[in-house]
């Protein structure tokens with residue numbers, strides 16, 4: 001089980017690297033008006049989303065489900081954690097929609113909006129890690 005948990009945590013870190021960095025790229029992309037920068041951001045965002053964030057998300061969930069269903073974990077903390085993970089998956093998919101908007105030069109949101117958007121995963125990370133380590137209920 002410890003190998004499964006180790007891989008679960010490793011891919012969770014990978015996923016969060018993307019969840020923290022992609023919206024930051026959106027902040028700078030939204031502030032850019034020269035073509036060279038805009039095209040560079042498009043390449044960085046696409047590689048980050050499909051090359052790091054998506055595999056990180058899928059493997060975090062695969063090893064998490066393996067821990068849950070394979071080793072019989074249960075409790076209120078796990079239900080609350082799964083609800084927050086569902087919200088995180090929604091945020092991940094929203095990033096995919098924003099990625100497509102930028103790809104087609106149809107983003108209408110400003111950099112301030114993305115700065116606030118960028119903070120949301122921090123709240124989820126605090127809540128999920130406290131739930132799974134402290135198991136308050």
Ligand code: HEM
Pocket residue numbers: 005008009012060061063064065067068073082085088124125128129132133
């Ligand atoms: C469907 C998604 C997920 C499921 C089913 C799941 C399930 C689990 C289970 C059953 C454990 C073992 C708990 C224990 O050993 O006490 C665990 C450990 C852990 N999970 Fe998840 N998890 C999921 C997603 C996540 C996400 C998104 C994060 C990060 C935000 C996360 C962070 C952790 C951490 C840090 C541990 C290690 C806790 C410890 O060793 O005390 N998990 N997970």
